[in-house]
Every structure is written in structure tokens, then in C-alpha cells.
Amino acid sequence: MPPRARPMAADERRAELTDVTLGLLRVHGRAVTTRQIAEAAGVAEGTIFRVFASKEELVDAALARAFEPGDLVARIEGIDRDQPLSARLLDLVGVLQQRFRATFDLMLKVELVGPPRHVHDSEEAEEWRARLTLLLTDLVGEDGDQLAVPVDHFLHVLRLLTFAGSHPKVTEGRLLTPEQIVETVLLGLGRRD
Structure with missing residues (x-):
């Protein structure tokens, strides 16, 4: 029974x-x-x-x-703001990569080509993106003066490289490490004195 x-x-x-x-x-x-x-x-x-x-x-x-933020906010908020910028970014990329890899693995398993429409095309999705931008801007904090570009552009590039570098198909199986991502973005977009 x-x-x-x-x-x-x-x-x-x-x-x-x-x-x-x-x-x-x-x-x-x-x-x-x-x-x-x-x-x-x-x-x-x-x-x-x-x-x-x-x-x-x-x-x-x-x-x-699977596409809800879950504990992502708490994990980002938990990154120690007293660390140097590069260390904070390493922690952030590690958090984002875990999230992206879990999502990509699920999408491959269920043969999903893209995320459900509501993930990008809803008022809730817009609110989430705005909240994430604020969280990440806060993470950079006063160290934005170390960048050669505006903070929002820096974060956009960091997220794009993290996303692409975490996808097994995009990277042809050669995933980027958090260190490679952070070094690349800081070298390319950091202020040169």
C-alpha cells in the first residue's frame, strides 16, 4: 500500500x-x-x-x-567587505560560478536551450537584476576608483566573463577558474597609473 x-x-x-x-x-x-x-x-x-x-x-x-535567486543574495552579502577588492571579486566569482554551473548542468540534463521566459521577461526579473546590481556595486564599494571604467560596466564585463567561462559548451570543456576571470577583468579594466 x-x-x-x-x-x-x-x-x-x-x-x-x-x-x-x-x-x-x-x-x-x-x-x-x-x-x-x-x-x-x-x-x-x-x-x-x-x-x-x-x-x-x-x-x-x-x-x-531552479532559476529563483535562492540563497544567492545571502551568499553575496556574506562576502567579507574588509578584504582587498581582488579577494572580494574572487569570492563573488566563486559564488556566481557555482550558481551558473548548477543551472547549466540542469539545463543540459532537461534539454533546455534557454531559461524559462519569466527569468528575463518579467517585472520580477527586472527587480532582481536591479537588486543584484546594487549588491555587486556595494561589493566593489569605494574601490571603484581602482577601475578605468564605470563600476556598472566593470561588473557587466565580470558577469559576462564569469557566465561564459562557466559554461561547458562555450568553453569547450576548459572552464575558467575564478582567478583567471578576476585577473583578466582587473588587468583589462583596472586603472593604469
Whole structure:
């Protein structure tokens, strides 16, 4: 007999199933079954369809969750501002690379060519980009005077190189290290006295 699901509100059940499904998508890709999801969540398979209309709706919710900021803000805020700029940037690139690599791995596993539309084309996405810009500008802080370009341009280039240097297809399997990224950007965009 299938396990009896612990009673919980529909929103809570949706969140739990979404998290479980996201973990399974990272392993099985779109081939994951509702039976695997139910077993991993400790519920009967029918419980899934009490809160999701279909497996596709559940998978879509899990993929949307993968693109949420999650703990990224806290990790960036946790970077020690007393370190030299290069050390802060190394920490930042390490955080961003972990995020990018996990996202790229998932996208390859589920054969997703690009992120879901809402990730770039929504008011929420605009708000997130603005918040991230403020976080990163704060991370540079008063050391912006060490740069030969405006801080926003420097950060744009840093993020682009981190993104491209973290993608296994773009780099042809030769991923860039945080040190390579930071040295390249600081050398290219740092002030020359």
C-alpha cells in the first residue's frame, strides 16, 4: 500500500513536491517519473495530482524554482567587505560560478536551450537584476576608483566573463577558474597609473 501523505496545506505540498522534483530532474532529466517523485517525497502518486494538474506542470514549477535567486543574495552579502577588492571579486566569482554551473548542468540534463521566459521577461526579473546590481556595486564599494571604467560596466564585463567561462559548451570543456576571470577583468579594466 502506498504511503499516506502527512497532512499539509496545498501550497506547502506544492512547494515540497517542487523541491523534490527539482532534485530528481538534476539526476534523471525529464525522464523522471511521477512514481519516482512520489517515492522521494514519501507520498502516494495520486497526491501529486491533487496539487498539480499534470507532470508537466510540476516539472515547469521545478524548473522555475531552479532559476529563483535562492540563497544567492545571502551568499553575496556574506562576502567579507574588509578584504582587498581582488579577494572580494574572487569570492563573488566563486559564488556566481557555482550558481551558473548548477543551472547549466540542469539545463543540459532537461534539454533546455534557454531559461524559462519569466527569468528575463518579467517585472520580477527586472527587480532582481536591479537588486543584484546594487549588491555587486556595494561589493566593489569605494574601490571603484581602482577601475578605468564605470563600476556598472566593470561588473557587466565580470558577469559576462564569469557566465561564459562557466559554461561547458562555450568553453569547450576548459572552464575558467575564478582567478583567471578576476585577473583578466582587473588587468583589462583596472586603472593604469
